[in-house]
Amino acid sequence: DAGVTQSPTHLIKTRGQHVTLRCSPISGHKSVSWYQQVLGQGPQFIFQYYEKEERGRGNFPDRFSARQFPNYSSELNVNALLLGDSALYLCASSPGIVEQYFGPGTRLTVT
Amino acid sequence: AQSVTQLDSHVSVSEGTPVLLRCNYSSSYSPSLFWYVQHPNKGLQLLLKYTSAATLVKGINGFEAEFKKSETSFHLTKPSAHMSDAAEYFCVVSDLQTGANNLFFGTGTRLTVIP
Numbered sequence: 001d002a003g004v005t006q007s008p009t010h011l012i013k014t015r016g017q018h019v020t021l022r023c024s025p026i027s028g029h030k031s032v033s034w035y036q037q038v039l040g041q042g043p044q045f046i047f048q049y050y051e052k053e054e055r056g057r058g059n060f061p062d063r064f065s066a067r068q069f070p071n072y073s074s075e076l077n078v079n080a081l082l083l084g085d086s087a088l089y090l091c092a093s094s095p096g097i098v099e100q101y102f103g104p105g106t107r108l109t110v111t
Numbered sequence: 112a113q114s115v116t117q118l119d120s121h122v123s124v125s126e127g128t129p130v131l132l133r134c135n136y137s138s139s140y141s142p143s144l145f146w147y148v149q150h151p152n153k154g155l156q157l158l159l160k161y162t163s164a165a166t167l168v169k170g171i172n173g174f175e176a177e178f179k180k181s182e183t184s185f186h187l188t189k190p191s192a193h194m195s196d197a198a199e200y201f202c203v204v205s206d207l208q209t210g211a212n213n214l215f216f217g218t219g220t221r222l223t224v225i226p
Contacts, residue, residue, distance in 0.1 A: 004154075033212070042201050042216030043155070056213050090155065092214075100214060102147075102155040 002027070004093050004103030012109045013081050021076045021106045025093030031055075032074040033100060034066055035090040043090055049074055078108075086110045113138050113206045115185075117217035125225045130189040132220045134202030137183065143205035144185045145214070146176055150198045158200075161185065172196070197224045 005024045013019050025032050031050040035043035045058040049068035063079045072093075078085055086109050092100035118133040136142055146158040159170025166178040176187045185202060202217040 031212070033214070035214075035216075042219050043214075045213045045215070048212060058213065092155075094212060099157060099160060100212065101157065104154040 004091055004101055006089075006091050006103040006106050008106060009104070010107045010109075012111060014111055015081055015083060017081050019078050019081060019108060021078075021089050021091075021108070023074045023076070023091030023093075023103060025072050025074070025091075026095075026101055029093035029095050029101075030072055031094040031096075032068055032072065033092045033094070034074070034076045035092065035102075036060075037088040037090055037105070039087070046076070081110045083110050113142065113204045113215050115144075115202045115204045115215060115217040117200075117202050117220050119220050120218065121221045121223070123223040123225060124192045126194055127191050130187070130192045130196065130222065132187040132200050132202075132222065134185045134187065134217060135183050136185055136202070136204050138204060144176075144178065145203040145205070146170065146174070146185075146187050147201045147203055147216075148198050149201065149219075155201070158187070192222075192224045194224050194226065197222055 007022045033048040034046040037043040046060050047066045048056040052068045066076045068074045088105040088107050090105045091103045094100045114137045116135045144161040147155045148158050149155050158174050159168045161168045161178045169175045174189045199219045199221050201219050203214050206213040
């Protein structure tokens with residue numbers, strides 16, 4: 001079975017631009033979560049979606065938004081990019097409430 | 112509030128010797144606890160989980176962890192280290208209070224295995 005897939009793998013953007021990251025969950029998983037991992041740190045929770053509804057939100061500014069589609073895939077959008085947004089963005093899917101399975105991530109570099 | 116503290120940022124062991132990665136947690140509720148491993152340029156892989164069943168949890172690749180409520184600890188161990196175990200390890204606590212499953216990660220422990 002295919003795992004969690006994310007696209008693109010790498011991305012370079014300029015300050016002030018907008019970016020959209022995409023995630024496809026494991027087949028049958030209805031929950032998707034997004035995390036930001038800055039170099040040298042542990043991942044930080046951004047959003048969780050379940051059945052297309054936002055279930056949780058971490059301590060991130062409103063420049064960060066997300067949505068989940070009827071096929072349970074998800075997009076993470078970041079507006080007005082800052083240098084500090086450079087990070088590995090991880091998507092995780094879950095069959096229920098406990099376990100989360102992570103994708104390989106999207107490496108975003110903001111210059 | 113939920114949080115975890117990984118007591119060592121870097122652990123170095125010789126191949127074939129035991130591994131101990133230490134983690135303390137803080138939780139207002141009965142926590143769900145996890146250990147994840149991250150190899151260079153790869154995603155996070157779930158090693159094992161504790162969800163209020165047996166306190167000694169066995170995971171993949173010979174790893175295990177013991178939940179000790181009195182010590183608020185969830186240390187990860189392995190009897191004999193392999194070269195392939197070299198990676199970053201994260202202790203994680205889950206916050207189910209809000210109906211979402213937010214994972215709170217520790218700062219990570221880098222394991223080096225010396226041949």
